[in-house]
Amino acid sequence: MQLYDAIHAARAISKQAYAPYSGFRVGAAILTEGGTLYDGCNVENASYGLSICAERGAVMKMIADSPPEDRRIRLVAVVSPNTAPCFPCGACRQVLREFGCEEVVVLDAEGAPSRYPFEEILPNSFGPEAL
Ligand code: THU
Secondary structure, eight states: OHHHHHHHHHHHHTOOBBBTOOOOOOEEEEEEESOOEEEOOOOOSSGGGGGGGHHHHHHHOOOOOSSSSOOEEEEEEESSSSSSSSSOOHHHHHHHHHTTEEEEEEEETOOOOEEHHHHHTTTOOOOOGOO
């Protein structure tokens, strides 16, 4: 059920996307190990390179609002009404990696979820335990 809660949250917040330049709307929802959901949408900027992806928006919200003991990411669901599936970009993969993300869920054109172990989408990754 929590998986579908995350998908629902991602789809809902994609409608909040601020994407006047690309027109590409994205919603993301993080489910923590503790069972809390944090959502985010992309926020673009007239200075294009400053645009923030939905996934990183969700991470910012998690860090701002979570107790420090519940910052492990069980999964992230990513939704875009523009295209399916919508995978996290490379920068977002690395940011999600920081918080131990275990799984990425994307939706096909019919809305059916595909689940990817995080290691599959960011193999041999660099993380905080290496330091
Ligand atoms: N975008 C996301 O928010 N997440 C993704 O996974 C891919 C791309 C945003 C960034 C930008 O606002 C727009 O989509 C087009 O790249």
